[in-house]
Amino acid sequence: MNIGEVSRAIGLPAKTIRYYEDIGLVQPARGANGYRDFNEQDAHKLAFLGRSRSLGFSIDDCRTLLSLYEDRGRASADVKAIAAEHLQRITLKIDELKELKITLEELVTRCHGDDRPDCPILNDLSGHEARPS
Amino acid sequence: MNIGEVSRAIGLPAKTIRYYEDIGLVQPARGANGYRDFNEQDAHKLAFLGRSRSLGFSIDDCRTLLSLYEDRGRASADVKAIAAEHLQRITLKIDELKELKITLEELVTRCHGDDRPDCPILNDLSGHEARPS
DNA sequence: TATTGACCTTCCTGTTGCTGGAAACTTCAT
């Protein structure tokens, strides 16, 4: 299985797969022509990585998750800890963005948005006006 | 006003201020010793940038906002358009993260998190199990 | 006056997770 096939099969760009090899996440064999030759296990690993990344885990987390996945004697607590921390980061991020959203919504609402120069948004940014909460 | 003072006054790291000069957002004068010399207008610009960045606007947006701010003949519609687009991006991001959060919460909840190796999180990642939603 | 310490300067590297492109090879189909 060369890189194009596995790319189509897994749904990851070939560039990404090469990058994952570069940073040591997968180690596909090489054919006589120098082409990468992926076996089922490699493909499975890549799918694991793709799914992990799509859940927002960092590459570093993915590396750890992958090694836990391959460790038959792992403790599920270790996996859970990583996921829980990630979840926490996401929750935090959502809260931050919600705050932002509220502020921006107020500003956008207050700006009449016509051809006149007067603008509450710019007033806020320039600090010439009380800021929404 | 040299960089340290303005940094403390505005609350932006000196590194960031130098960077903003590098990319042409501010053009402070220079003293005979080569030190940057910020005037009130520079400081005001930096405050504007700091506030804009803290609202999540990209540097590129900031550049446009700043030029609109300095254009007495601007149309508030142009400002509003930028802010509205940004707001939309944030809303989208929040939605994405919420989806993620739901999935992660389910996985984290289902993982008992003890010293046994069995783990619904890894099962999901490896594709060996039906995925939540 | 010499020295110390706190500033300031530029320049270079690293961060995260890839993506795009160039130059050169191989393979496959015609």
Added chain:
DNA sequence: ATGAAGTTTCCAGCAACAGGAAGGTCAATA
């Protein structure tokens, strides 16, 4: 034999800075 499509490596770049090295400057003190 030729051309297209696939593959290889390597190098650059994105966003928005942060860290650090090597060196110049300034103000106060001993």
